[in-house]
Structure formats: structure tokens, C-alpha cells
Amino acid sequence: MGLKSPPVQTLTTLQPTSSTISYTVSTRPVPKTLPGVVGLYLSLFVRAAIGAITVVVLWTKWRTASDKSTASLGWVAGAVVETWMVKAMHTCKWRYVAPCAILILWLVFRRGYTEESLTLLRGLGLQTSTSSSTYLRTPVTRFIPTTEIQDIFIHEAFKGFEVRFYLGIVVKNEKDVVVVFPTLLPRRAILEEVWRGARACLYGSGGGGEKSNKGDTRE
Amino acid sequence: MPYNIAMFCDYFFPQPGGVESHIYQLSSKLIDRGHKVVIVTHAYAGRTGIRYLTNGLKVYHVPFFVIYRETTFPTVFSFFPMFRNIVIREQIDIVHGHGSLSSFCLEAVLHARTMGLRTVFTDHSLFGFADAASILTNKLLKFTLSDVDHVICVSHTCKENTVLRASLDPLMVSVIPNAVVAENFQPLSYTSHESHHRNAPGPPNPLGPHDTITIVVISRLFYNKGTDLLIAAIPRILATHPNVRFIIAGSGPKAIDLEQTIERNVLQDRVSLLGPVRHEEVRDVMVQGQIYLHPSLTEAFGTVIVEAASCGLYVVCTRVGGIPEVLPSHMTEFAKPEEDDIVAATGRAIAKLREGKVRTELFHNQVKQMYSWTDVAQRTERVYDGISGVLSHDEFYQGAGAGGGWSATRGRAGNQSFALIERLKRYYGCGIWAGKLFCLCMLVDYLLYVFLEYVAPRTHIDIARNWPKKELKDGKEKEVEALKDDGGVGRKKSSRHRREKESF
Numbered sequence: 001m002g003l004k005s006p007p008v009q010t011l012t013t014l015q016p017t018s019s020t021i022s023y024t025v026s027t028r029p030v031p032k033t034l035p036g037v038v039g040l041y042l043s044l045f046v047r048a049a050i051g052a053i054t055v056v057v058l059w060t061k062w063r064t065a066s067d068k069s070t071a072s073l074g075w076v077a078g079a080v081v082e083t084w085m086v087k088a089m090h091t092c093k094w095r096y097v098a099p100c101a102i103l104i105l106w107l108v109f110r111r112g113y114t115e116e117s118l119t120l121l122r123g124l125g126l127q128t129s130t131s132s133s134t135y136l137r138t139p140v141t142r143f144i145p146t147t148e149i150q151d152i153f154i155h156e157a158f159k160g161f162e163v164r165f166y167l168g169i170v171v172k173n174e175k176d177v178v179v180v181f182p183t184l185l186p187r188r189a190i191l192e193e194v195w196r197g198a199r200a201c202l203y204g205s206g207g208g209g210e211k212s213n214k215g216d217t218r219e
Numbered sequence: 220m221p222y223n224i225a226m227f228c229d230y231f232f233p234q235p236g237g238v239e240s241h242i243y244q245l246s247s248k249l250i251d252r253g254h255k256v257v258i259v260t261h262a263y264a265g266r267t268g269i270r271y272l273t274n275g276l277k278v279y280h281v282p283f284f285v286i287y288r289e290t291t292f293p294t295v296f297s298f299f300p301m302f303r304n305i306v307i308r309e310q311i312d313i314v315h316g317h318g319s320l321s322s323f324c325l326e327a328v329l330h331a332r333t334m335g336l337r338t339v340f341t342d343h344s345l346f347g348f349a350d351a352a353s354i355l356t357n358k359l360l361k362f363t364l365s366d367v368d369h370v371i372c373v374s375h376t377c378k379e380n381t382v383l384r385a386s387l388d389p390l391m392v393s394v395i396p397n398a399v400v401a402e403n404f405q406p407l408s409y410t411s412h413e414s415h416h417r418n419a420p421g422p423p424n425p426l427g428p429h430d431t432i433t434i435v436v437i438s439r440l441f442y443n444k445g446t447d448l449l450i451a452a453i454p455r456i457l458a459t460h461p462n463v464r465f466i467i468a469g470s471g472p473k474a475i476d477l478e479q480t481i482e483r484n485v486l487q488d489r490v491s492l493l494g495p496v497r498h499e500e501v502r503d504v505m506v507q508g509q510i511y512l513h514p515s516l517t518e519a520f521g522t523v524i525v526e527a528a529s530c531g532l533y534v535v536c537t538r539v540g541g542i543p544e545v546l547p548s549h550m551t552e553f554a555k556p557e558e559d560d561i562v563a564a565t566g567r568a569i570a571k572l573r574e575g576k577v578r579t580e581l582f583h584n585q586v587k588q589m590y591s592w593t594d595v596a597q598r599t600e601r602v603y604d605g606i607s608g609v610l611s612h613d614e615f616y617q618g619a620g621a622g623g624g625w626s627a628t629r630g631r632a633g634n635q636s637f638a639l640i641e642r643l644k645r646y647y648g649c650g651i652w653a654g655k656l657f658c659l660c661m662l663v664d665y666l667l668y669v670f671l672e673y674v675a676p677r678t679h680i681d682i683a684r685n686w687p688k689k690e691l692k693d694g695k696e697k698e699v700e701a702l703k704d705d706g707g708v709g710r711k712k713s714s715r716h717r718r719e720k721e722s723f
Contacts, residue, residue, distance in 0.1 A: 006679065155269070156268075156269045156683065157268055157269065158268065158269075158281065158282060158301070161300035161301055161304065161675075162300070162301070162304040162675065162680070163269070163279070163301075163304055163305060163308060164681075165681055187681050188681040188682075188684075
């Protein structure tokens with residue numbers, strides 16, 4: 001529950017071979033128009049530039065603070081920039097530079113969206129993954145072999161002040177159900193598509209597809 | 220017209236009891252009639268989350284704080300976000316609350332009116348007016364029932380009690396009794412071929428003057444169940460009637476007194492105490508006797524005496540509460556709630572049985588015709604029709620109370636306006652201080668609703684899928700009904716068709 005409407009979740013299905021299928025739910029905005037695409041790349045470039053400048057500032061501060069040569073900066077950016085930077089770094093203290101730099105770096109590396117995926121390999125198993133909050137860390141993944149999977153179903157649960165749908169996997173010898181897309185908890189329409197695909201992939205198409213669903217013909 | 224109904228009550232399975240089984244039976248019969256029913260209760264130990272029972276009955280066990288005897292803490296507003304979410308995702312039209320002590324239910328009725336839903340309240344118990352707890356409960360009940368569309372009581376006595384306690388228009392209170400599943404309470408002769416009941420002794424019919432008559436008592440041994448009367452009456456009954464014995468099942472704080480009396484009078488061989496008995500075993504205990512003794516001091520309905528009569532027992536009971544209206548006079552022997560009269564009534568019952576005047580073997584079929592859950596569901600459905608405007612006012616109230624002129628604030632009895640000012644008027648009439656307090660509560664509730672609509676918009680709430688069986692049943696029912704009555708309820712049917720077109 002946020003004051004703003006939650007970001008739009010998109011489902012991307014990738015099926016390279018007939019026995020492999022990957023569902024990715026993401027809150028990453030996908031621009032459609034040309035200005036949108038240009039804006040996206042521009043913002044990426046600006047991010048990278050700000051990140052690079054911050055690193056250079058930190059490096060310069062370190063060199064000047066320990067009275068080492070900053071000649072390499074002169075070669076890259078020119079003598080004018082070098083002298084200006086060195087002068088500026090002499091006036092700025094570490095106690096201001098360091099927190100600002102950390103904040104800027106954190107903002108630059110922060111991933112503005114969450115991406116969660118479910119990859120199914122027929123006969124092998126499935127892998128769930130949740131992207132990390134920064135670009136620096138790899139996503140959290142979990143592989144469950146087919147022999148361990150007992151069931152995959154959609155159910156509802158209380159979460160905060162609301163009731164949400166979730167896609168759960170029952171794993172053999174485990175007390176708790178593994179929830180697919182645990183942070184995003186997509187809406188029912190997305191979950192149903194993934195559920196159908198996952199059952200078709202794991203148990204073959206038409207293999208007890210409607211067994212544990214609560215599907216109806218109303219909508 | 221199929222409705223989406225939500226039953227709200229603190230008390231539900233796994234806890235056993237009368238209200239619980241009432242809700243379950245009513246819900247499953249309503250589902251059979253093509254409605255959609257969800258039950259919302261609080262979480263019990265080991266029973267949490269969202270569950271499905273037989274017949275696609277969905278139960279929400281909302282995590283909540285329990286204070287006393289499985290009753291949740293009355294927080295008034297904290298339940299609203301969850302309530303709204305459930306109501307929207309299940310597309311509820313009618314909120315049906317049960318039990319006047321259940322704060323969960325009272326809150327649900329308040330929120331439902333704020334959200335513009337039709338509400339029904341079922342009262343299952345009788346209350347006094349004098350002691351402090353009753354006054355508080357009655358005030359709370361009055362608050363909730365100031366703005367409810369219809370109230371259902373389990374007996375006429377209960378109706379009288381509720382109307383007085385909550386200052387209601389008697390027109391908007393219906394009486395729909397409880398029922399029993401007659402198949403579960405058959406006398407011995409019905410199931411003699413079944414092996415697992417074989418060892419129970421059959422009733423010697425007709426009874427000779429020296430045959431043993433067994434008197435069965437099944438009740439929780441509390442003060443309000445009349446255990447003190449029972450304790451006083453047992454030695455006297457046994458002293459005057461030599462060939463009589465007692466079977467007493469149940470537990471409670473009065474069990475010790477009962478045991479002491481039996482020991483003091485050395486009656487161990489003639490009174491057997493079984494202790495607590497599970498509901499499914501009640502029948503097996505009942506069929507061992509010929510007379511059922513029910514000395515209760517207060518009772519709204521008394522399902523147990525219907526169960527006893529269904530098992531073919533002659534019933535001796537006190538004339539209190541709703542009991543006199545439950546069974547026809549040829550099945551019962553009434554007594555005043557005092558020791559002498561209970562002894563006398565039991566004596567009369569024993570004499571009648573020995574004379575062979577009472578045809579107890581016919582009781583089962585008679586009870587079966589009088590009480591069935593299908594009938595209860597039909598009558599409840601009629602209440603739903605009445606409050607949602609499917610039945611016209613005259614049809615619903617059968618001409619009584621011209622146009623609902625009883626109350627100035629009510630547009631029409633049983634079809635109350637949702638307008639804020641109308642609701643405020645209704646609450647304001649509750650009392651000098653209470654009225655203002657209630658108005659304040661209602662306003663906060665309304666503002667909370669507006670806030671929630673902004674913070675968690677409806678479009679962000681997924682609609683839950685319905686149990687697939689419902690559509691099948693629905694279709695079948697429609698066919699049957701179309702065959703059954705061609706022109707009788709033309710208007711009703713046309714509105715049903717209209718509704719269907721909208722929903723598809």
C-alpha cells in the first residue's frame with residue numbers, strides 16, 4: 001500500500017527451445033516511443049558519467065591527501081582540469097567528500113526496479129531468481145530439481161492489510177512452500193499464465209492441468 | 220438471484236458449537252441453492268490463512284488478537300482495510316453477521332454499511348437487561364443494529380429479546396429456527412442393519428410396568444443449563460420410580476456437585492456419567508434412552524431437544540426462553556424451572572411411556588419434516604431477496620406495516636438508505652452520549668473508507684475466482700426452476716436474467 005500507484009509489472013516470456021521456458025516479471029519501465037528510448041539511454045549515460053566523475057574525485061582526493069602525483073589525471077583530462085581539481089580537493093575535507101561520494105555511488109548503482117523470474121527446464125527442474133537492489137550484486141537464485149517438486153499451485157494469503165495471490169511450489173521434505181516472485185507478488189492474471197506454462201512444461205501439456213486450480217468460466 | 224454472501228463470525232470450526240454448525244450448515248445449503256458464500260473468522264491455533272471446505276466453501280481465517288473465549292479484541296477500525304479487501308475481491312453483495320457477542324461480526328456490519336452493502340444479522344442467544352455486562356453488550360448491539368437491513372432470530376422469544384435489547388422495529392426481525400441434520404439423529408430402528416450401532420440396547424416397546432426407563436441428559440454442566448435443578452431432582456426421581464436410570468453426558472464446572480450428590484445418595488449403579496461427548500457421538504448416547512431431560516434455565520432455541528426428539532426420545536423440558544415453540548406438545552412434557560415441577564413432569568412422562576400413550580417411533584419423521592437446513596436456507600434466501608429489493612415491500616412483509624412508516628429515518632423497512640445523513644440520524648437516536656459517540660465512530664469509519672479508496676484503489680485488488688462447481692449447480696437450478704414455475708415469479712426471473720447479462 002503506497003500513496004502512489006504501484007509500478008506496472010510486465011511479464012516477459014522467453015522460450016528458446018520447446019523444453020525450456022522462462023517467465024520474467026519486472027517493474028522496469030519499457031519505453032515505447034522514440035523520445036522515451038532516447039531519454040532512457042541518455043539517463044543511463046548521465047548515470048555512468050556521474051559515477052565516473054565521483055570515482056575520479058575520490059581518486060584525486062586520495063592522491064592530494066597523501067601528497068602523491070596526480071599526473072595521470074592531467075594526461076586524461078588536461079592540465080587545466082587537473083590544477084582546478086587539485087585546488088578544489090585541498091579545500092574540501094574528507095568528512096564532506098566521503099559521505100557525498102558514498103551517497104552518489106549508491107544512487108548510481110541502485111537498481112530502480114525489481115526483476116523476478118522463473119525458469120523451467122523440462123526433465124531437470126526449475127530455477128527461481130530475484131534481482132538484487134543494486135547492480136553490484138548478483139540475483140538470488142534457487143534451483144529445485146523435478147524430483148523434489150511435489151506440486152505447483154496458486155493460492156491466497158494475508159499480507160499486511162490485504163489478501164494476495166501467490167504461486168507456490170511444494171518441495172519434498174521441506175516444511176514451507178517456496179513462493180515464486182516473492183517480492184513482486186504479481187497479479188492473478190500473470191500468475192495464472194505462469195502457472196499454466198509451468199504445469200505444461202513440468203508435467204507435459206494436458207497432464208492434469210486443471211487438477212489443483214480453482215479456475216472457472218466466469219470471466 | 221444468486222448472491223455473493225459473506226458470513227462474519229468469531230466462532231467457527233475447528234471450535235465445536237451450535238453457532239459454528241449453524242453457519243456451516245446454512246452456508247453449504249446456500250451454496251447448493253446457487254449462491255456464493257465465504258466465511259470470515261479469526262485465525263485459530265493451527266487453522267490460519269485461507270481454506271476451502273467441502274462444497275467450495277471458502278473460509279478466511281484473519282489473523283487477529285483473541286481476548287476471551289475465542290472472541291477477538293474489539294478494535295472497531297483496524298479490521299476495515301482487511302474487510303474492504305475481502306469484500307471487494309469476493310464481490311460480496313450481502314454481509315451476514317452471526318452472534319451478538321462477536322465483535323468481529325459487529326464491526327463487519329458497521330463497515331459493510333459504510334461500504335454500501337446490504338447487511339443481515341443473526342442473533343443466536345438471549346441476554347438479560349440488568350447486569351453491567353449485559354448493559355454494555357446491549358448498548359453495543361444497539362449501536363450496530365441501528366443501521367442493519369434485517370435481523371434474523373432463532374426463535375420468537377429470541378426475537379422479543381433482541382427487539383427490546385436493540386430497540387428495533389419488530390417488522391425487520393424475522394424468525395428462522397435452527398435445524399438438525401435428521402439423518403445424523405435416527406432412532407435405533409432406522410439403523411439396526413448398521414454394524415457399529417448394534418451393541419446399543421434397543422427400546423423395549425411397548426414398555427411394561429417393570430421395564431427400565433433410561434433418562435438421558437446431555438448438556439454442558441453450567442449454571443445456565445440448569446445443572447443445579449438436575450442435581451436436586453435426580454435423587455427424588457430415582458426414589459419415586461424404582462425402574463429408572465440416568466445417563467448424563469457433558470462436562471463443566473458443576474460436574475463435581477453432580478458427582479457428590481450421586482455419591483452421597485449411593486446412586487452409582489443407577490446414574491452413569493459419561494463425561495464430555497463429541498457431537499457425532501451424541502446420537503449413540505441418545506438412542507440408549509427413552510426420555511430426554513432438559514432442565515435449562517435459559518435457552519434461545521435448544522437444538523439438542525430437537526435432536527433428542529429426532530432420535531425418538533420423549534422430551535421433558537423447562538418452559539423457558541424459546542423452548543416451548545421448538546417442539547409440538549405431543550413430543551414434550553413441560554415443567555416450570557423449579558425442582559418440584561421437574562420431578563412431577565418427569566413422573567408424568569414416565570407414566571405416559573408406560574401406558575404406551577406416546578408414539579415415540581413417529582417422532583423422527585415428524586421432526587424431519589419440521590426442521591431441515593434446506594428450509595432454513597430457503598427462508599434466509601427470502602430475507603436476502605427482501606433486503607436487496609427483489610421482493611417488493613408488501614410481498615416481503617406480507618402487507619404488514621404500511622410502507623415502513625414506523626420510523627421517520629427509514630425510507631422503507633428492510634431497505635435502508637445508505638445516505639450518510641440518514642445513517643447519522645439513525646445512530647444519533649441511540650442515546651444522549653452514546654448517540655454522539657456512535658456518530659463520531661461512524662464518521663471516522665466513513666473517512667477511513669474514503670482514505671482507503673484513495674490509498675488502495677479498487678482497481679489494484681484482484682478479483683478472486685469462484686469455485687467452479689457453483690456455475691454447474693446454478694445452471695441446473697435455473698433449469699429446474701424454469702420447469703417448475705412458468706409464470707409464478709415472472710418479475711423475479713426477469714430481474715435475474717437482467718442481472719446475469721450484466722455480470723457476463
